[in-house]
Amino acid sequence: MLVTHGLTKVYDGRTVVDRVSFELQPGTVTAFLGPNGAGKSTTLRMICGLTEPDHGEARIAGRRFAEWPNPSYVAGVLLDAAAVHPGRTGRGYLRTSALVSGVPTRRVDEVLHQVGLADAAKRRIGKYSLGMRQRLGLAHALLTNPPMLILDEPINGLDPEGIRAIRQLLRDHAARGGTVLLSSHVLSEVDQTADRVLMIGHGRIVADGPLRDMLSSRRTRVRTTDLATLGNALQQAGIRVTQVGPDELSAEAETAKVSEIAFAAHVQVLGLSEEHENLEEIFFRLTSGGQG
Ligand SMILES: Nc1ncnc2c1ncn2[C@@H]1O[C@H](COP(=O)(O)OP(=O)(O)OP(=O)(O)O)[C@@H](O)[C@H]1O
Numbered sequence: 332m333l334v335t336h337g338l339t340k341v342y343d344g345r346t347v348v349d350r351v352s353f354e355l356q357p358g359t360v361t362a363f364l365g366p367n368g369a370g371k372s373t374t375l376r377m378i379c380g381l382t383e384p385d386h387g388e389a390r391i392a393g394r395r396f397a398e399w400p401n402p403s404y405v406a407g408v409l410l411d412a413a414a415v416h417p418g419r420t421g422r423g424y425l426r427t428s429a430l431v432s433g434v435p436t437r438r439v440d441e442v443l444h445q446v447g448l449a450d451a452a453k454r455r456i457g458k459y460s461l462g463m464r465q466r467l468g469l470a471h472a473l474l475t476n477p478p479m480l481i482l483d484e485p486i487n488g489l490d491p492e493g494i495r496a497i498r499q500l501l502r503d504h505a506a507r508g509g510t511v512l513l514s515s516h517v518l519s520e521v522d523q524t525a526d527r528v529l530m531i532g533h534g535r536i537v538a539d540g541p542l543r544d545m546l547s548s549r550r551t552r553v554r555t556t557d558l559a560t561l562g563n564a565l566q567q568a569g570i571r572v573t574q575v576g577p578d579e580l581s582a583e584a585e586t587a588k589v590s591e592i593a594f595a596a597h598v599q600v601l602g603l604s605e606e607h608e609n610l611e612e613i614f615f616r617l618t619s620g621g622q623g
Pocket residue numbers: 342343347365366367368369370371372373374516
């Protein structure tokens with residue numbers, strides 16, 4: 332459905348998006364995750380034909396987005412929720428877009444309802460909160476009922492109820508065979524939404540897969556009667572250790588490995604447990620160091 336191949340952008344001699352390649356399949360929600368400045372928006376803009384790549388290309392259903400006769404029917408796009416005229420009402424804005432796209436105007440009320448904005452439809456956009464603008468941007472992206480949604484930080488500014496509703500909406504879209512790509516800089520935002528996470532750091536894809544695979548434990552907490560001997564044995568096996576309590580170490584290895592080394596070193600183990608990295612730790616492990 333969406334294929335990017337070697338997408339690259341250089342600004343002022345600095346490569347801000349570096350050979351980004353991926354494919355998205357219908358029926359999936361993919362999160363594009365990375366810290367601020369990692370290159371997410373630039374990548375999405377290149378996919379949508381708003382920024383010209385220096386190298387590489389993106390194709391949606393076989394063509395560049397801008398080459399489709401009616402691009403809005405191929406992908407609904409939310410790139411900058413703030414870029415809407417504040418003097419218009421939400422409904423007025425969507426009605427104009429519907430007319431331009433040849434969508435029946437009754438669809439406007441459907442999408443307003445879908446994103447939970449029906450009650451505010453007649454208010455001026457200038458009076459909308461950030462979360463309401465996000466909802467409006469999403470309603471706009473949904474107008475033509477396109478198979479693909481490309482959304483830059485759609486959850487930003489939403490209250491918890493809004494986050495739940497939008498998550499459900501995106502999941503439903505994928506369940507109907509749609510393809511969703513959403514960016515975020517907050518891992519927990521996409522935790523329950525995405526089938527797949529593409530993590531970007533310093534312009535490069537640093538991880539790609541289901542979030543649960545990235546969460547796999549790589550550390551073990553071990554309590555022992557002989558901290559020094561076990562610490563030495565682990566270090567000799569090339570495993571980094573940190574003392575975290577009077578009789579406790581944290582080792583950067585799987586539980587089975589730590590257990591095996593303790594046994595071989597004749598050290599008594601009082602307790603052994605997997606230590607899971609939290610989301611932010613994974614994020615920083617993958618996006619920092621050696622990329623810049
Ligand atoms: N038009 C531009 N001219 C020069 N530099 C730019 C331009 N657009 C983006 N950049 C730079 O490219 C880098 C990547 O920016 P980008 O907006 O793609 O990151 P991002 O991951 O979307 O982050 P954020 O969440 O902060 O928007 C940043 O260092 C940014 O300053």
